[in-house]
Amino acid sequence: RKSKLDGYKEIIEEKYTQNCTARAIFDFIKERGFEGKYTIVKDYCRQFKQAQIKKATIRVEHTIGLSAQVDWKERVTMYDRNGHPWTFSIFLYVLPYSKMKYLELTLDQKQDTLFKCLYHAFKYTGGIPNEIWFDNMSTVVDHKMSDFHHHKFNERFQSFSHDANYHPIACRPFRPQTKGCVEALARTMSRLKPYNHEFDTLAKLNEIIENLRERLNHEKSQGNNQIPIELWQKEKEYLRPINPDLKRYFESVQLRKVSKDAMIRFQNHQYSVSPNYIGKEVEIKPLKKIEILFNGVAIRHHKITNYQFNYDPRDKRAILKNDLMKDKTDEEINQYILNDLSVYD
Template sequence: MRKDVYERMRYFVLEKIKPNYSAIARQYGVDPRTVKAAYLRAQSGKTAVIRKRRSRRSKLDGYQDIIEDKYTAGCSARSIYDFIVEKGFTGKYTIVKDYCRRFRKVQTKKATIRVEHTIGLSAQVDWKEQVTMADRNGVPHTFSIFLYVLPYSKFKFLKLTLDQKQDTLFKCLFEAFKATGGIPKEIWFDNMSTVVDHKLSDFHHYRFNERFLSFSHDAGFHPIACRPFRPQTKGCVEALARTMGRLRPYDREFSTINDLNSIVNRLAKRLNHEKSQSNNQKPVELWAANCQTK
């Protein structure tokens, strides 16, 4: 039994959430029966049984993480091969090239998985960074937009900010909780420096910033950091970021930053009253119905 699947089911048991076996199986790339078995084992309080497999030694042993990190950063297989040869790699270039090809295929396959969402379970957070628009006098204003979306209802909250500092993030989250009527059980974040401690993290394991982690515990939500090559985990907020292009017609059509803030608020209201392409329902109506069922 995979430990990550078991830990996920253990979280569902602790939070008393009934999982969607098929959706989670697609997310983790396993059989739904595996997910169900992990859930039942977590319910019974038993620990996960991790089967040990015999592993044949490969010349790539000890170099996989380096290859994946460098390939993710956009390096070619040839340049990665030259790099690890300097570090003592004794294999041939074809081994590295084949590994990069398999790694790319796995990430591409993961990127096509659709994640199903549960009422009240999660939210997604990101920034639309460094947007520049000019006022009526041609003076440029650079700002960012805090993006918060509830994936199940597609209800959105937007906030214009002049920076992306950690205190600003905390303030925006509190306003989002107030605007949406509650705090979700888990919130998915992009790889932002105010959330993830990059010095203590690598491609496979994220370490959250201690101050942010303390904030999340006090607020009562479980933070999850999105990994590269996994856009399906935060597809809703990425789609929301793309809609910020609808601010462009207001370039040179405002006088002050307060006017611009009002434009952002009006856009949020319009988005919440437009039917979502995914479910053909208005986010504000579905969100209101969900609030009544709580």
């Protein structure tokens, strides 16, 4: 017998994997002609979730140096000696072959925080594997451009992965088995419970998590009955070297709005961008030079100077062409720039 869900199942599955509720999906498909009731949508969502969880998984031997798995232990709440609650997350990273683990306390799960934690994990484990498995997190996957079967990574994350020289893999929703090592690590965070009311500051709590990390790496793993740090002594030789330039993805990131003069301000000095970005918000990363990014992509670099106005010749030409010298030829504009480099100053 024909079901009222026919023609809507693919939409329901796609929206449900995007963490939409059954009620929200029902309202969505009803606007598109669905004539059934809410209960059959709710039941189908439940069946779909269970079907994904119960799919068989073949257990495999992990290849040395091949992969790592990443996840978060989200919204952990613990109480200090004064009864004050601290809510935080724990970044989880594990090398499946050796079971070597890295934990880090964080107060958010922003993309810059993810990049910083990954870099720290690379440093702690002595290198970078060929591939890293991630949960279907918004800092990694562009959900607007993805569906249940095909994931598209967001542009800035893809750039970080390329510079780090590893292949990112996003796990399908409702398939915790595909990164079982980091899922098991998340469950061991229950070992923090005895430390409730046993710390005074966030620094002390961070120390407790670091001590747990060291214990986990020096005790036998249930997965292979071996000590992670001993296997890691061999595995680290197979890991790729760390690109120190990765720090630019998370150090000193600041947001600026581009002025109507196509400039951004840093330390009371101004630096140019293309007039195309006027009114838009960009990121700046001041290290040895200023890197200006839009949506994670570098659009301009400047040396840090003591001059009040700092123009890239391409930007100055475009600014003059748009306003002051819009009726002049390119040759006249170029000559004007050569004759008076401090026109705006």
